[in-house]
Amino acid sequence: MICGGKAKWKGVPIPIVTRSDSYYDLEMSPFGKDGCTFALVRKTAEKEIVHTPEEYDFPDSLYQEHWEKAEAYGVLGLDGTLLACIEVCPEEWSNRLMVTELWVSENLRSQGVGKKLMDKAKDIALHKNRRAIILETQTCNTNAIGFYLHEGFELIGFDTCCYTNNDIGRREVRLDLGYFFHRDARRS
Helix, strand or coil, X not given: CEEEXXXXXCCCECCCCEEEEXXXXXXXXXXXXXXXXXXXXXXEEEEEEEECHHHCCCCCECCCCCCCCCEEEEEECCCCCEEEEEEEEEEHHHCEEEXXXXXXXXXXXXXXXXXXXXXXXXXXXXXXXXXXXXXXXXXXXXXXXXXXXXXXXXXXXXXXXXXXCCCCXXXXXEEEEEEECCCCHHHC
């Protein structure tokens, strides 16, 4: 695993393509005086859901300006091309570490590369004494959700209009997930 120096890797695009034959449908009741309910129900898609970098005004890349203290780590091919990467950035005010990017090329998936990258994030968070790791994914990225759950992450929130005003219809609701190192005894 190499440390991704900002000078070399800043702005390098990450070709994240999401393909899924299932999604988590967000089912919500209206918010009223007695509260509301919501459920994420896994469903089979009518046709394959595909989202590509070309769809977005703000495609994924390493060391974006708004992640001022980002650190990136990755795996390079023999020819120097990026095959997998993780980028993390401290969220100082909340003492959490944010995973801003995680990508593994298709030919390296299911070989433990994603786990090694996530282990790197966990090591950084422990070394920096962060209380949690946070990240975002989408309801259509069921493979990633399964990976994150396996790694010990849990749902901490969602946003129904993060990417477009039709995220629910696009099956692309933002999910926020968190990994906690130490639970506050007052909140358990």
